[in-house]
Amino acid sequence: MEIIMIVLASILFTTGVYNLLQKQFLRIIIGTALISHGAHLFILTMGKLKRGAPPVEDYGVSNYADPLPQALILTSIVISFGVTSFLLVLAYRTYKLNNTDNMEKLRGLNNE
Amino acid sequence: MVYAVFAPLIFAIIIPFLSRIKHKVHTGWLILPVPLLIFIYFLQFVGSDFETARQTIDWIPSLNIALDFYLDGLSLLFALLISGIGTLVVLYSIYYLNKEEQLGHFYTYLYIFMSSMLGVVLSDNVFVLYTFWEFTSLSSFLLIGYWHYREKSRYGALKSMLITVLGGFSLLGGVILLTIETGTTSIRGMIEQADLIVNSDYFLFILIFLLLGAFTKSAQFPFHIWLPDAMEAPTPVSAYLHSATMVKAGIYLMARFSPIFSEVPLFFIILSIFGLVTLAWASYMAVRQTDLKGSLAFSTISQLGMIMAMLGFGTSYAVFAAVFHILNHATFKGSLFMVAGIVDHETGSRDIRKLGGLMTFMPISATLAIFGTFSMAGVPLPFLNGFYSKEMFFESALDLGGYSGAFIESLITAIPIIAVVGSIFTFVYSMYLFFGTFRGEYKESELPKKPHEAPFMMLVPPMLLVIGVMVIGLFPNMFNQALITHSADAVYGDEVAKDIKFWHGWDSPAFQMSLIVVAAGILLYLTKNKWHHIYRVIPGRFNFNRVYDWMVEKIESVSNRITTAYMTGSLRLYMILILTAIITITAGAILISDGFNFEVQDLAPITAPEVIVASIMAIAAIGTTVARNRIAAILILGVVGYGLAILFVMYSAPDLALTQLIIETVTVVLFLLCFYHLPNLTTNNNSIVHKGTNVLVSIGYGVLMLVIGVTAYNSRFADTISNFFMENTYELGGGHNAVNVILVDFRGIDTLFEVAVLFGAALGIFAMIKLRQDKGAK
Numbered sequence: 001m002e003i004i005m006i007v008l009a010s011i012l013f014t015t016g017v018y019n020l021l022q023k024q025f026l027r028i029i030i031g032t033a034l035i036s037h038g039a040h041l042f043i044l045t046m047g048k049l050k051r052g053a054p055p056v057e058d059y060g061v062s063n064y065a066d067p068l069p070q071a072l073i074l075t076s077i078v079i080s081f082g083v084t085s086f087l088l089v090l091a092y093r094t095y096k097l098n099n100t101d102n103m104e105k106l107r108g109l110n111n112e
Numbered sequence: 113m114v115y116a117v118f119a120p121l122i123f124a125i126i127i128p129f130l131s132r133i134k135h136k137v138h139t140g141w142l143i144l145p146v147p148l149l150i151f152i153y154f155l156q157f158v159g160s161d162f163e164t165a166r167q168t169i170d171w172i173p174s175l176n177i178a179l180d181f182y183l184d185g186l187s188l189l190f191a192l193l194i195s196g197i198g199t200l201v202v203l204y205s206i207y208y209l210n211k212e213e214q215l216g217h218f219y220t221y222l223y224i225f226m227s228s229m230l231g232v233v234l235s236d237n238v239f240v241l242y243t244f245w246e247f248t249s250l251s252s253f254l255l256i257g258y259w260h261y262r263e264k265s266r267y268g269a270l271k272s273m274l275i276t277v278l279g280g281f282s283l284l285g286g287v288i289l290l291t292i293e294t295g296t297t298s299i300r301g302m303i304e305q306a307d308l309i310v311n312s313d314y315f316l317f318i319l320i321f322l323l324l325g326a327f328t329k330s331a332q333f334p335f336h337i338w339l340p341d342a343m344e345a346p347t348p349v350s351a352y353l354h355s356a357t358m359v360k361a362g363i364y365l366m367a368r369f370s371p372i373f374s375e376v377p378l379f380f381i382i383l384s385i386f387g388l389v390t391l392a393w394a395s396y397m398a399v400r401q402t403d404l405k406g407s408l409a410f411s412t413i414s415q416l417g418m419i420m421a422m423l424g425f426g427t428s429y430a431v432f433a434a435v436f437h438i439l440n441h442a443t444f445k446g447s448l449f450m451v452a453g454i455v456d457h458e459t460g461s462r463d464i465r466k467l468g469g470l471m472t473f474m475p476i477s478a479t480l481a482i483f484g485t486f487s488m489a490g491v492p493l494p495f496l497n498g499f500y501s502k503e504m505f506f507e508s509a510l511d512l513g514g515y516s517g518a519f520i521e522s523l524i525t526a527i528p529i530i531a532v533v534g535s536i537f538t539f540v541y542s543m544y545l546f547f548g549t550f551r552g553e554y555k556e557s558e559l560p561k562k563p564h565e566a567p568f569m570m571l572v573p574p575m576l577l578v579i580g581v582m583v584i585g586l587f588p589n590m591f592n593q594a595l596i597t598h599s600a601d602a603v604y605g606d607e608v609a610k611d612i613k614f615w616h617g618w619d620s621p622a623f624q625m626s627l628i629v630v631a632a633g634i635l636l637y638l639t640k641n642k643w644h645h646i647y648r649v650i651p652g653r654f655n656f657n658r659v660y661d662w663m664v665e666k667i668e669s670v671s672n673r674i675t676t677a678y679m680t681g682s683l684r685l686y687m688i689l690i691l692t693a694i695i696t697i698t699a700g701a702i703l704i705s706d707g708f709n710f711e712v713q714d715l716a717p718i719t720a721p722e723v724i725v726a727s728i729m730a731i732a733a734i735g736t737t738v739a740r741n742r743i744a745a746i747l748i749l750g751v752v753g754y755g756l757a758i759l760f761v762m763y764s765a766p767d768l769a770l771t772q773l774i775i776e777t778v779t780v781v782l783f784l785l786c787f788y789h790l791p792n793l794t795t796n797n798n799s800i801v802h803k804g805t806n807v808l809v810s811i812g813y814g815v816l817m818l819v820i821g822v823t824a825y826n827s828r829f830a831d832t833i834s835n836f837f838m839e840n841t842y843e844l845g846g847g848h849n850a851v852n853v854i855l856v857d858f859r860g861i862d863t864l865f866e867v868a869v870l871f872g873a874a875l876g877i878f879a880m881i882k883l884r885q886d887k888g889a890k
Contacts, residue, residue: 014811023684027745037752041759045825071859085873093883095789
């Protein structure tokens with residue numbers, strides 16, 4: 001099962017990177033979101049996948065799922081949310097100011 | 113001793129605050145006691161019963177780097193020069209710079225320099241020495257560029273920085289090699305292992321690196337070109353850094369390490385040749401200059417070359433003469449720079465063609481200049497110290513031996529001749545400086561200001577230096593026993609006992625050489641008009657400045673071309689470059705280390721629900737890349753997110769699932785809010801090449817992650833630390849849910865920063881929306 005999950009994470013990475021390389025701002029944001037999904041899945045998989053054993057102490061099982069990756073992912077989810085929302089507003093602002101969301105046209109000035 | 117080194121640095125921090133009240137008191141007065149006290153402190157050590165002292169403070173013990181200050185004769189001589197001339201220069205600058213200048217900057221830089229220069233000469237640890245060494249370059253850069261609104265100041269500052277820092281790097285290379293070879297970071301420790309160093313495989317590199325460091329710092333040919341341009345600095349700085357102290361750091365370095373190299377013929381050859389070429393070339397160049405300070409700069413270069421050559425000779429007599437000349441040069445050249453500054457200050461010009469006949473207006477300055485220039489020229493009078501060391505230079509040039517080989521023998525024959533030629537030009541420019549400025553015709557119309565004598569206190573520092581010239585000249589042996597001998601001992605590594613005598617008799621060859629110099633010099637000076645056109649023609653277009661300018665220009669244009677080639681402003685290109693680098697480097701590392709591990713083990717069973725969810729997610733993810741409609745793309749992205757949440761539920765991560773659900777919902781809502789304002793997705797009208805690269809890079813990245821994932825999953829080298837968290841969740845964290853306890857307790861600080869990140873993002877978003885409103889309000 002882990003292999004399947006790693007493959008899935010790789011697919012998320014691949015599509016994320018592909019979106020990241022596009023010109024449009026919206027696609028780039030979608031790309032970053034996909035990459036963070038991929039990363040979360042990746043980390044979870046690294047901690048071994050276990051069904052029916054959440055890391056809560058008095059659950060009555062001795063073999064818990066690994067709590068550490070979960071804690072990391074929890075932090076990461078929140079942060080990637082912050083980044084995504086920031087990028088969205090940035091995209092919105094950029095479009096309002098420059099009337100384009102094409103990154104190839106948003107190159108800044110020469111001799112800045 | 114530590115306090116002495118760091119006191120100026122501490123004051124450098126305070127100075128900006130002191131300079132606030134500069135309109136009442138000139139900042140210089142407030143800080144004048146610092147170098148004076150340091151000078152008095154070091155003066156205690158002087159005496160015939162001198163003993164070395166040391167003081168150590170640990171700094172980076174793991175790298176064997178300690179602030180190890182060691183005071184021997186050589187360090188003492190330099191420390192006295194640094195603090196003594198430092199005092200005079202500060203006093204002088206009080207009158208040279210008026211209160212409108214940015215005094216805070218000036219004195220801060222100057223005191224940083226003072227600290228670092230003291231550090232250079234007192235450090236026994238090579239890395240500490242190197243650190244201070246770079247600080248002297250830095251403060252010199254800042255001081256040369258002090259009048260930063262002048263184009264030439266900036267040019268000179270940059271030039272000195274580039275050249276001396278180049279040497280600094282090379283010095284670093286040298287000391288690292290020395291440390292590797294000897295296993296110690298102490299200079300004395302290295303000297304004890306001189307044999308090991310000389311026979312080492314890296315010896316040539318060590319020698320060249322150290323020489324390069326010393327030559328750039330001490331402005332030896334062909335690196336001398338930065339020093340004339342450094343004359344754009346205020347004159348107190350030129351007198352202090354660029355004649356008396358900093359430029360002697362290279363000399364110090366060579367003197368310090370000469371016990372290691374003294375037996376090596378190559379050291380003798382390189383140092384003698386470069387020193388003498390510098391002496392002759394720079395003294396010739398000095399004659400050509402029309403700027404007073406420019407002439408003094410070349411004169412400094414040539415004197416440094418002379419000292420360098422004497423260190424290269426390496427005989428006990430030459431070493432003694434070198435050390436003696438370090439002291440003498442500091443006194444007469446310091447006073448000359450100060451007089452040049454006074455002339456500049458009081459007449460508004462430093463151009464020797466415009467000056468003349470100032471004797472009547474500035475009698476005291478003129479008198480001081482007589483002593484300075486005549487001492488520099490080596491005129492045989494018993495109260496001029498320059499003559500003593502000049503004659504000792506000739507004597508040591510005649511008395512060379514101990515080396516064999518045809519090349520060295522012909523070199524030994526040539527040395528006295530070059531020495532005499534160089535000294536003749538020294539004599540000529542000395543006369544030129546004095547008579548050109550103070551005698552001859554007074555050209556009133558040429559001068560911006562009506563000349564008059566400088567204020568008395570401004571004359572005090574050069575006067576004290578001239579008194580030094582005379583006292584050393586009259587009672588050389590007093591200084592000899594108390595100071596010079598100890599320094600020479602430290603350099604030579606053995607007892608050097610010498611008496612300094614004025615009169616060696618008519619038949620002494622050195623005295624005859626002095627007479628030749630004086631006679632030829634007078635002849636050349638009197639007939640100077642005939643030589644003018646020659647001075648103008650040679651060297652003409654041939655000039656090391658051109659080489660330097662060409663190199664700087666080339667470096668700038670080439671790096672500009674390289675940068676613009678990849679810094680196109682296209683984010684896509686940047687991403688491709690970054691990702692390609694990640695892929696190639698990581699894949700390369702895995703290939704080289706043979707890190708693959710595909711032995712699959714300890715897997716969870718494959719069950720249908722998860723496979724179904726995973727397939728849906730995969731299809732959705734691929735769907736985002738081809739979606740034409742923005743709503744569709746966003747909703748498909750939502751599918752991936754919710755799918756992930758379901759996977760979290762399945763794999764025992766309820767907290768994650770909850771968070772993911774909420775966040776995913778909010779994100780989709782946000783997307784939908786924003787997309788309303790954004791244009792629709794366009795069809796990709798990219799070229800095939802573009803698309804192909806994109807696909808290739810993304811697939812490459814995906815495959816890389818796949819390989820890393822599988823390999824990492826199967827390579828477990830250590831026990832997991834998760835058990836610790838599970839076992840202690842309740843005892844230490846007081847909670848049952850391990851994930852929560854980790855977040856708020858075990859790794860609480862991480863969470864705090866996470867909140868800070870969110871806060872930052874929120875601030876940014878707020879600012880961006882708020883800005884729009886303000887603009888709309890206009």
